[in-house]
Amino acid sequence: MKGTAMDTKECFTIQVIHQPIHKREVLLHPSTIDRLEVDKKESIFILFGKTEGKVQLIASDSLDENTIGLNEALWKELRIPFPQLCLQVGWMKQSKQLRLGPILAVLTTVYKEGEAIFGNLTDYCKELALYCKKHCIFLYVFSLEDIGSDFINGYVNEHEQWVQKPLPFPDVVHNRIPTRSAENAQKSLLFFQRCRDESIPFFNDHFLNKWEVYEKLSPYEELKPYLPETVLLEDKATLEFLLAKHECLFLKPIHGSQGRKIFRVKKMNEWYELDYSTLNGEQRHQFSSYSSLVQNLKNRIQKRNFIIQQGLELLTYDGRPFDFRILCHRNDKGEWQVTSAVARVSEKEKFISNLARGGEQKKIDEVLARCMDVTKARQLLRFIYELSIETVTLLSREMDGLYGELGVDLALDQNMEPWILEVNSKPSKNMDLPSRPNTIRPSASTIVQYSLYLARFSHL
Structure with a gap:
């Protein structure tokens, strides 16, 4: 079955x-039962998420065509949290399944104190809940501590408040x-x-690491010109070799x-320069010898795994x-599409632009207008979008698991050539806040919308 675009006319009470x-x-209007092409004597399964019950359909003229009536005991068995709920309804004719939902669940950390119950995802989850309610989709938020043996104590947005309820395992x-x-x-x-065992799709599968991303993307010839040279930091000889090749290098965990723990190393005429950011601001040190630079880096990096990435002279x-x-x-x-x-x-x-490190967010048009004319800026932005789509398409094809959201960090050098710096699987939700x-x-x-596609919801 293909994923189906959402439409509020498919909502049932x-x-x-x-x-x-x-x-x-289960009571339905006679015309609704006719649409299902079900023998009234035949049993079917009714599902809400991964909770199900075996039932018979009963025609009732007292209900309108977009209402489904359930006995209170069945209601509790299916773990439907409210006595009246607007949901989409899917019918799987071959398996005789009447699906209520779909249920989308967001897995994150729940903070028991303070107004921001889901940390910096609180406003984002509220938007998800608002959108789902408009389109008759059921959404809840939960943490790993909320998972039970056959239910999840999830948080549902009710009257602008997040209320905890025992709920079924979700569809996505x-x-x-x-x-x-x-x-x-x-x-x-x-x-x-358990999600794999019960065929519950989940995305984004896992955090990406910078070396993993480079290894997956670098074999593609169409992306090679836009990837800074990158190697694993394995020994001091590797760093020395690349410093002879590039005047500037970035070391990233x-x-x-x-933007945490990023180091910039420059080879000057008679010394080496090391820059890095701390909670107290930017730090800069100079070393007269390569060995003293390496010893200082070794003390700071310790046993963490780092990559060395070619430094770039960026537009300003x-x-x-x-x-x-x-x-x-x-x-x-x-x-895949660009959303913001x-x-x-x-x-x-x-030298670090991350907002968490003091960077400032601006509109792309405003920034590019300082560097080039409007026509050139539009052409370049169109290409950057195309490059981003190509990057996430190829990366998601290569990675294990499902990905529905990726953030691509790109930059322009002094020749206005684009470079792919990083790809993130858990991009910040503070980048595109609603106006x-x-x-x-x-x-x-x-x-x-992607969740509905994954849920494979075949509508009535």
Whole structure:
């Protein structure tokens, strides 16, 4: 079955019927039963997420065509959280399954105290919930600690509040576990294995690391011209060789994020220069010998795995280097598209543009207008979008697991040539914040659309 685009006309009201009907009976309008082409004597299965019950359909003229009535006992068995709920309804004729939902669940960290219950994902989850409600999709948010043996104590948005309810395992899981350590914990691995065993698709599969991304992309000839030379930092000879080849190098932790622990090394005429950022600001040291540089780096890097990446002379905005974050999503057809793009300008006298490190976010048009004419800027931006789509398409093809959202970091050198710096599988949700309250940004709506595609919901 193909993924189906959402349409509010497919919504049904699912409600408890307070009249004497058997637990295993479901009331529908006669015309709705006719559409299903089901023998009234034949049993079918009704599903809400991964919870199901065996029932018989009963025709009732007292219901309208878009209402389904359930006995209260069946309602509880299916773990439907409210006595009336608007949902999409799918019919799988071959397996005789009437599916209510679909259920999309976001896996992240839940903070028990404070207003931001899901940390910096709180506003994003609210947008997802708002969009899902408009399109009769059921959404909840949960953490690894909320998983039970046959249910999940998930959080549902009700009257602008997040309320915890015992809920079925979902149809699709959006993985937004915020740290690598939590994602690699035994509890996570067991949950993801259960998803595989029960055919519950989950995305984004795992955090990417910088070396893994380079290894997957570098064999593609069409991308090679846009990838800075990158190697694993294995010994001091590797660093020395590349310093003889490039005047500037960046050392980045393969599992790093938000611009942490990034070092810039430059070979000057008679000394070596080392720059790095700390919580107290940018630090710069000079060394008269290569051995003293290496010893200093060794003390700072310790046993962590790093890559060495070719340094680039980037275009600047007001004398500050900048790059782009291009956010890409899969849509309701499973195809990649650009959903948002911003420029990130580094703080004065700094070389890192990440917002977490003091970088400033600006509109791409505004930044490019300082560097080139409007026609050139439009052509270049169109190419950057195409390059980003090609990058995520090839990368998602090479990676294990499903990916529906990737952030591509690109930059322009002094010759206005684009370079692919990084690809992130858990991009920040502070990059494309909505301009007005209660608006839904494309990066939220497209996540829901891709989830519906994964749910394989075949509508009535």
